[in-house]
Amino acid sequence: MNQAELMELLPGLPEDIALECLTRLHYSTHPIASRVCRRWNRILQSKSFYYHRKQTGFTHKAACLVQALPAPSERKQMGQPRYAISVFDSVTHTWDRVDPIPKYPDGLPMFCQIGSTEGKLIVMGGWNPTTWDPIKDVFVYDFMTCLWKKCKDMPEPRSFFAMGACGGRVYIAGGHDESKNAMRTAWVFDIELNEWTELPGMSEERDECEGVIIGSDFCVVSGYDTETQGRFKSSAELYELSTGQWRRVEDAWGSSQCPRACVGVGKNGNLKCWGESDPNVKVGACGVDLGDWTLVTGSVYQGAPHGFFLVNNNKKDGQNSKLTKIDVPDEFSGFVQSGCCVEI
Numbered sequence: 001m002n003q004a005e006l007m008e009l010l011p012g013l014p015e016d017i018a019l020e021c022l023t024r025l026h027y028s029t030h031p032i033a034s035r036v037c038r039r040w041n042r043i044l045q046s047k048s049f050y051y052h053r054k055q056t057g058f059t060h061k062a063a064c065l066v067q068a069l070p071a072p073s074e075r076k077q078m079g080q081p082r083y084a085i086s087v088f089d090s091v092t093h094t095w096d097r098v099d100p101i102p103k104y105p106d107g108l109p110m111f112c113q114i115g116s117t118e119g120k121l122i123v124m125g126g127w128n129p130t131t132w133d134p135i136k137d138v139f140v141y142d143f144m145t146c147l148w149k150k151c152k153d154m155p156e157p158r159s160f161f162a163m164g165a166c167g168g169r170v171y172i173a174g175g176h177d178e179s180k181n182a183m184r185t186a187w188v189f190d191i192e193l194n195e196w197t198e199l200p201g202m203s204e205e206r207d208e209c210e211g212v213i214i215g216s217d218f219c220v221v222s223g224y225d226t227e228t229q230g231r232f233k234s235s236a237e238l239y240e241l242s243t244g245q246w247r248r249v250e251d252a253w254g255s256s257q258c259p260r261a262c263v264g265v266g267k268n269g270n271l272k273c274w275g276e277s278d279p280n281v282k283v284g285a286c287g288v289d290l291g292d293w294t295l296v297t298g299s300v301y302q303g304a305p306h307g308f309f310l311v312n313n314n315k316k317d318g319q320n321s322k323l324t325k326i327d328v329p330d331e332f333s334g335f336v337q338s339g340c341c342v343e344i
Contacts, residue, residue, distance in 0.1 A: 068334035082107030162211030174206035
């Protein structure tokens with residue numbers, strides 16, 4: 001970090017100690033702390049400060065969930081539910097909700113994708129909640145400023161695609177186009193540069209696939225092609241970020257279920273289906289890895305109340321981790337469509 005920027009952070013304290021004081025601030029205080037002075041604002045918003053907090057163990061992991069909002073008490077839910085982004089703090093077990101995207105104040109785009117990198121939340125694609133038309137919108141939420149930023153649109157409309165994010169970039173692949181044709185194309189979005197770059201295509205079409213970052217690979221799990229709609233593949237394709245090449249992996253997905261939101265990664269790197277881990281989350285399962293714990297949501301059967309559970313990720317290999325039910329406020333008990341971990 002530029003030493004000139006660190007001069008007199010806190011009067012009377014050495015600069016290294018002053019920096020450590022800022023490093024230990026909880027992320028929820030950053031919006032207020034950034035108003036103290038211009039220097040604090042520059043430091044708190046800098047990428048180098050984020051990675052300093054991460055390296056020293058003071059980042060905070062939270063689950064961001066695309067979750068159905070409760071219907072107004074005076075009337076029953078009519079039509080499709082409205083969705084918003086809920087935030088679960090894995091340390092304090094508290095819940096909060098991110099402010100709506102200004103362009104969509106009444107609810108998120110249907111089936112939008114979310115991901116996170118470098119402490120920021122990315123929302124892209126989906127369907128217009130009013131017209132149900134596919135959209136190309138891309139938005140980034142900064143937890144430091146608590147503001148949304150409109151970014152460059154996706155190169156083309158696509159729905160139910162795979163998405164993964166790391167190192168300030170967002171990778172997308174597969175899904176289907178406006179004519180319901182499955183796709184094999186892939187792109188990467190650089191958040192800082194606000195630019196899209198086309199990547200080599202996958203070996204085959206993959207609609208309703210799921211994306212996950214495993215180490216330095218972007219893994220696109222299962223999906224189906226146009227002619228075999230609904231018949232999910234057992235294979236996956238890995239895009240190696242270091243080489244820029246795709247690699248096909250046979251028998252990577254052992255479930256016949258749709259992989260959307262329910263893909264988990266074991267310690268050995270093998271994929272697992274959270275929907276098959278416990279009868280309590282058999283329907284509509286969603287898992288978000290939070291480091292020591294995984295937040296898992298789902299229902300016993302279609303239409304049953306949504307359950308929320310934590311799974312201990314520190315069990316030794318061969319030991320089954322049980323789901324531990326957690327209490328959730330009523331306003332955060334709605335159906336979870338998808339989720340991601342944000343390290344803030």
